[in-house]
Amino acid sequence: MERLAQQFLIGDANVYSSVTFYDFLRPENQGKKVYVCNGSACLTAGTQDAMTQKLGEHFPADEIGNMCCLGRCHENHAFNYAGNNYSGQAIEQIAAIKSDKKARPDTYCAKAHGTPVLTAEFPGLEAFYQVLIDSLKKSPDDLLAELKTSGLRGRGGAGFPTAFKFESCKNTPGDIKFLVCNADEGDPGAYSDRYIMEERPHSLLLGMILAGYIIGARHGVLYIRGEYPESIRAQRAAIAEIRQAGYLGDNILGSGFSFDFKIIEAQGAYICGEETALLSSIEGQRPEVRVRPPYPTQQGLFNQPTVVNNVETLACIPFILQNGGATYAAIGRGRSTGTKLVCLDGHFNQPGLYEVDMGTPLATVVHELGGGFRHPAKAMHIGGPLGGLVPVHKIDDLTVDFGVVCPKWFPARPRLRGVHPRRLPADPVH
Ligand SMILES: Cc1cc2nc3c(=O)[nH]c(=O)nc-3n(C[C@H](O)[C@H](O)[C@H](O)COP(=O)(O)O)c2cc1C
Numbered sequence: 013m014e015r016l017a018q019q020f021l022i023g024d025a026n027v028y029s030s031v032t033f034y035d036f037l038r039p040e041n042q043g044k045k046v047y048v049c050n051g052s053a054c055l056t057a058g059t060q061d062a063m064t065q066k067l068g069e070h071f072p073a074d075e076i077g078n079m080c081c082l083g084r085c086h087e088n089h090a091f092n093y094a095g096n097n098y099s100g101q102a103i104e105q106i107a108a109i110k111s112d113k114k115a116r117p118d119t120y121c122a123k124a125h126g127t128p129v130l131t132a133e134f135p136g137l138e139a140f141y142q143v144l145i146d147s148l149k150k151s152p153d154d155l156l157a158e159l160k161t162s163g164l165r166g167r168g169g170a171g172f173p174t175a176f177k178f179e180s181c182k183n184t185p186g187d188i189k190f191l192v193c194n195a196d197e198g199d200p201g202a203y204s205d206r207y208i209m210e211e212r213p214h215s216l217l218l219g220m221i222l223a224g225y226i227i228g229a230r231h232g233v234l235y236i237r238g239e240y241p242e243s244i245r246a247q248r249a250a251i252a253e254i255r256q257a258g259y260l261g262d263n264i265l266g267s268g269f270s271f272d273f274k275i276i277e278a279q280g281a282y283i284c285g286e287e288t289a290l291l292s293s294i295e296g297q298r299p300e301v302r303v304r305p306p307y308p309t310q311q312g313l314f315n316q317p318t319v320v321n322n323v324e325t326l327a328c329i330p331f332i333l334q335n336g337g338a339t340y341a342a343i344g345r346g347r348s349t350g351t352k353l354v355c356l357d358g359h360f361n362q363p364g365l366y367e368v369d370m371g372t373p374l375a376t377v378v379h380e381l382g383g384g385f386r387h388p389a390k391a392m393h394i395g396g397p398l399g400g401l402v403p404v405h406k407i408d409d410l411t412v413d414f415g416v417v418c419p420k421w422f423p424a425r426p427r428l429r430g431v432h433p434r435r436l437p438a439d440p441v442h
Pocket of ligand 1 (some may be wrong): 165167168169170171196198212241282285286321326398
């Protein structure tokens with residue numbers, strides 16, 4: 013820490029306050045070799061005490077630490093060892109894992125209930141990147157117009173219109189602009205960003221390149237949580253693949269547009285999922301939330317105009333530009349266009365990742381896709397710590413989209429023509 017402070021001409025206290033902010037770097041976490049997942053899906057499954065005990069047969073107690081949510085919520089029993097995540101029955105093979113340190117395949121159900129946008133089969137590099145070749149022949153304004161038509165809204169929680177953010181950054185003067193992908197997926201129970209990064213890595217990368225072209229950024233920063241070592245490796249491998257194919261670097265395909273990636277391996281801090289804390293983290297500062305305005309699109313990373321988007325948001329862009337904004341807007345309902353990936357944990361009879369059209373009844377997700385609860389449940393935890401608890405008797409009142417409001421909570425609102433009875437005209441974001 014002292015050497016860093018000297019090298020970068022910053023105070024010792026600043027370096028100390030930044031370093032000690034992160035779970036992985038705290039003094040109490042030094043020397044740990046194996047990490048037990050303490051995310052809410054694993055915790056509520058009640059599997060982790062027995063697992064810690066089992067690990068205790070192979071590791072001294074002071075080598076066993078914790079990590080918050082390894083994204084293995086579909087089968088619980090998750091732990092991290094030697095740069096790999098394990099879950100399910102893997103704990104029974106701990107002796108073998110300890111000696112070979114090899115990853116074990118993570119298989120889980122991943123399928124679309126409605127339109128496959130993000131779970132569609134990968135058609136191969138050439139076919140998939142054809143949309144890049146076609147898009148680079150169009151103007152950024154034309155592509156932005158397509159994005160506006162699509163009605164895409166951010167999947168990171170706030171549901172902010174993506175085209176609006178792009179337009180703001182594009183119109184802010186500046187020679188250097190950044191596109192940042194928020195791959196911190198801090199909400200325990202969620203593993204949809206992990207799915208995209210590992211199973212559909214090119215959807216994200218291509219989405220970022222296209223977004224960079226629209227806003228005028230040549231730097232794409234992927235901020236990936238350290239709890240997802242497999243995602244980091246998958247993204248690195250996919251980047252190498254497209255560099256080889258000529259879809260990355262200087263003057264891509266002779267278009268005059270240049271773009272490249274930098275991956276940041278986050279060090280364990282839930283708040284870094286908040287976009288301004290994330291930007292400070294990339295800058296090496298203590299990752300505290302910044303006051304807005306100025307907004308990142310005006311003064312973001314290193315004070316330059318910056319767009320920050322969630323993984324799932326960016327991964328939708330190739331589909332939109334390939335099929336047209338109107339095609340995307342035709343999926344879903346009202347101002348909630350497109351599809352949503354939902355993650356069901358081990359409390360369901362059929363856990364897994366399901367892609368549903370926006371507006372799908374929650375009851376369909378719980379009963380039809382999830383096969384119902386494995387045991388009696390009182391409430392469902394939706395959307396992480398900032399989300400909410402849905403009592404099971406409310407499941408039938410809700411749909412998967414932005415701005416669903418139960419009529420009983422707002423009895424006085426008039427029913428409008430063409431508007432779903434459960435939807436308020438103002439479409440508030442939940
Ligand atoms: C405490 C907190 C944690 C957040 N964590 C995440 C996260 O893990 N991933 C994410 O994409 N957005 C997260 N967000 C939302 C981001 O601040 C930001 O709205 C989002 O990255 C914007 O991308 P989008 O427009 O594509 O949704 C979080 C927000 C807050 C307040």
